[in-house]
Amino acid sequence: MTTSSPERPRTDTTATATGKPRRSPSFALTAGLLAALLLCCLLSAGLGAYSIPLGDVLGSVQHRLGLGGAALDRVGESVLWNVRLPRVALALLVGASLGCAGALMQGVFGNPLAEPGVIGISSGAAVGAVASIALGLNFFGNWTVTVCAFAAGLATVLLVYALSRSGGRTEVVTLILTGIAVNAFAGALIGLFVFFADNAQISQITFWQLGSLAQATWPKVLAVLPCAVLGLLVAPFYARKLDLLALGERSARHLGVDVERLRIVLVLVVALLTAAAVAVAGIISFVGLLVPHLLRMANGPGHRFLIPGSALGGALVLVVGDLAARTVADPAELPLGVLTALFGSPFFFWLLRRTRRKQGGWA
Amino acid sequence: MKPLKNPFRVRVRRLLPAPLSPGSPVAEARGLRVRLGQRPVLDSIDLTARAGEVLALVGPNGAGKSTLLAALAADLPAEQGEVRIDGRPVTDWSPAELALRRAVLPQSAALSFPFPVAEVVRMGRAPWAGTERADEDDPAVASAMAATEVTEFAERPFSALSGGERARVALARVLAQRAPLLLLDEPTAALDLRHQELVLRICRERAAAGDAIVVVLHDLGLAAAYADRAAVLHGGRIAVVGPPAGVFTGELLGEVYRQPVEVFPHPRTGAPLVVPTRGA
Numbered sequence: 173m174t175t176s177s178p179e180r181p182r183t184d185t186t187a188t189a190t191g192k193p194r195r196s197p198s199f200a201l202t203a204g205l206l207a208a209l210l211l212c213c214l215l216s217a218g219l220g221a222y223s224i225p226l227g228d229v230l231g232s233v234q235h236r237l238g239l240g241g242a243a244l245d246r247v248g249e250s251v252l253w254n255v256r257l258p259r260v261a262l263a264l265l266v267g268a269s270l271g272c273a274g275a276l277m278q279g280v281f282g283n284p285l286a287e288p289g290v291i292g293i294s295s296g297a298a299v300g301a302v303a304s305i306a307l308g309l310n311f312f313g314n315w316t317v318t319v320c321a322f323a324a325g326l327a328t329v330l331l332v333y334a335l336s337r338s339g340g341r342t343e344v345v346t347l348i349l350t351g352i353a354v355n356a357f358a359g360a361l362i363g364l365f366v367f368f369a370d371n372a373q374i375s376q377i378t379f380w381q382l383g384s385l386a387q388a389t390w391p392k393v394l395a396v397l398p399c400a401v402l403g404l405l406v407a408p409f410y411a412r413k414l415d416l417l418a419l420g421e422r423s424a425r426h427l428g429v430d431v432e433r434l435r436i437v438l439v440l441v442v443a444l445l446t447a448a449a450v451a452v453a454g455i456i457s458f459v460g461l462l463v464p465h466l467l468r469m470a471n472g473p474g475h476r477f478l479i480p481g482s483a484l485g486g487a488l489v490l491v492v493g494d495l496a497a498r499t500v501a502d503p504a505e506l507p508l509g510v511l512t513a514l515f516g517s518p519f520f521f522w523l524l525r526r527t528r529r530k531q532g533g534w535a
Numbered sequence: 536m537k538p539l540k541n542p543f544r545v546r547v548r549r550l551l552p553a554p555l556s557p558g559s560p561v562a563e564a565r566g567l568r569v570r571l572g573q574r575p576v577l578d579s580i581d582l583t584a585r586a587g588e589v590l591a592l593v594g595p596n597g598a599g600k601s602t603l604l605a606a607l608a609a610d611l612p613a614e615q616g617e618v619r620i621d622g623r624p625v626t627d628w629s630p631a632e633l634a635l636r637r638a639v640l641p642q643s644a645a646l647s648f649p650f651p652v653a654e655v656v657r658m659g660r661a662p663w664a665g666t667e668r669a670d671e672d673d674p675a676v677a678s679a680m681a682a683t684e685v686t687e688f689a690e691r692p693f694s695a696l697s698g699g700e701r702a703r704v705a706l707a708r709v710l711a712q713r714a715p716l717l718l719l720d721e722p723t724a725a726l727d728l729r730h731q732e733l734v735l736r737i738c739r740e741r742a743a744a745g746d747a748i749v750v751v752l753h754d755l756g757l758a759a760a761y762a763d764r765a766a767v768l769h770g771g772r773i774a775v776v777g778p779p780a781g782v783f784t785g786e787l788l789g790e791v792y793r794q795p796v797e798v799f800p801h802p803r804t805g806a807p808l809v810v811p812t813r814g815a
Contacts, residue, residue, distance in 0.1 A: 282647035283647065284647075284648070412661065412664070415650070415654075415658060416658055416661055417647075418646055418647040418648045418650060419645070419646060419655075419658060419708075420641070420645050420647075422610060422639075422641060423639070423641060425610070425630055426608065426633075426634060426637070426638065426639040427634050427658065427659070427661045427662055427712070428630050428631040428632075428633070428634030428635070428661060428662040429630060429661075430629075430630045430631075431630075468648070472649075472650070472651065472654075473648035473649060473650055474650070474654065
């Protein structure tokens with residue numbers, strides 16, 4: 173995805189006050205992220221218990237696209253196309269959704285600590301998904317879990333938004349405490365569903381809570397594709413307005429932003445993206461926190477790069493994370509959510525400390 | 536790198552503000568009453584901001600100065616009466632159209648993310664995106680930064696600035712917006728002597744260029760020296776409005792501020808000086 177703001181076409185040049193155009197590093201960063209992402213996708217498709225050389229992966233992909241190349245043997249073809257590639261595709265979708273949702277949420281709340289996992293949106297969406305599994309709901313076929321995750325996720329975003337705002341701003345303490353309360357309540361609901369579920373359902377639900385891409389199949393990819401793609405396509409169009417929202421709601425309105433509408437649209441988009449991720453992969457936390465932060469340090473807080481950049485970065489982190497989850501404890505497989513939390517929580521802790529120091533106490 | 540033409544770019548049909556002749560009303564409040572929660576904060580306000588004029592709002596704490604400014608900015612709904620900007624009730628304008636007509640400097644400048652100063656000032660140009668006046672972006676940003684003396688820290692993040700520097704950057708953003716109505720809420724509060732004078736000189740220049748300026752001030756001396764007219768607010772009503780030399784009398788100010796004051800003309804310029812009566 174490249175930035176295409178509807179209002180200002182210039183993305184890579186920012187004129188400085190002196191009038192000299194300055195090339196921002198966003199172009200190089202985007203190219204670097206894309207290259208790394210492509211490489212890691214190929215690696216992830218090739219590495220594992222049944223190892224496929226990189227050249228053969230490319231050959232098989234070429235073959236399927238009708239561009240020459242050669243098919244692998246029967247086992248290889250099946251491993252690559254039925255196991256590895258849907259998993260890579262799912263990692264891309266889930267990672268991009270989580271990274272983008274994190275960047276959007278931080279912009280909407282005007283708070284760098286907002287993240288779907290931390291403030292409970294992911295748990296909320298998981299309640300919807302778990303409920304649909306435990307109650308054996310099937311009204312939308314393949315899409316049932318996604319739809320339920322979306323509905324519950326949306327309700328949770330609205331709840332958190334209403335609870336954590338006072339006087340037009342969100343304070344860190346209120347936001348985190350709201351997150352604790354929402355996470356606890358969602359945990360209790362999930363516990364209730366587990367209590368009433370049968371054994372098959374319980375193992376399915378447990379998988380959710382750990383967060384993993386191990387059950388990736390093409391139908392699952394299709395089940396979240398519309399949600400994720402819609403969210404990812406809509407988000408960049410609001411980049412410019414999110415920049416203005418950093419000035420505060422009143423000032424954003426003075427600059428012509430319809431703040432109410434912006435907020436509703438973006439809350440919907442965040443719910444869509446989070447639901448897409450949670451519906452197939454369970455709760456994978458901290459990706460939406462870590463990625464936008466690193467990108468902000470590298471390239472400043474402008475949302476025209478940050479939103480698509482976070483989608484790319486999130487996809488990269490999840491592809492790499494999933495590769496690691498599959499391979500480091502070979503032949504066993506680590507749950508991906510556990511892995512991201514293992515690296516994400518210390519980072520979150522550091523961020524909390526830094527925020528506190530900067531603002532001179534809690535604000 | 537040449538900016539690419541964006542295929543999705545939509546030319547928004549927005550009514551651009553027409554130039555105003557000096558003295559014509561830019562913003563008007565008629566019989567305005569505003570309530571905050573249960574408390575009536577403003578009542579029976581009649582006030583006109585005219586093109587080419589600096590109008591100062593003064594009065595004690597809690598008199599309703601900031602509320603009146605917010606009502607003129609269309610932030611607060613009128614319970615009774617109406618506010619008109621550029622001849623139309625504010626409720627008839629879309630947020631985007633209002634942003635072409637009035638710029639507002641809030642009392643405190645906050646920023647959630649550490650944008651560099653130049654980008655913060657450039658945010659003031661957002662309302663003009665997609666209009667023919669978007670070409671003015673670069674000169675508007677550069678001249679606003681030069682006028683407020685913030686050019687030297689253009690590349691520094693906003694969060695690394697001192698309170699006074701932030702206030703000037705916020706003012707630069709508002710000036711870059713180039714709206715015909717400027718609403719400034721205590722623009723001098725965080726500033727040193729030199730920059731207080733600088734800000735009010737900028738107000739005068741903008742007024743001379745044909746804009747209407749409404750500015751909330753605590754310093755009566757500044758109001759007397761720079762405003763064409765001053766409105767003294769008292770308990771949510773306008774006690775008196777007129778040229779400072781006429782309305783700043785010891786009797787009125789003493790009653791409004793509940794503090795006896797002495798008013799005497801400056802020996803050289805003749806502008807009224809307001810000094811609290813102090814023991815010898």
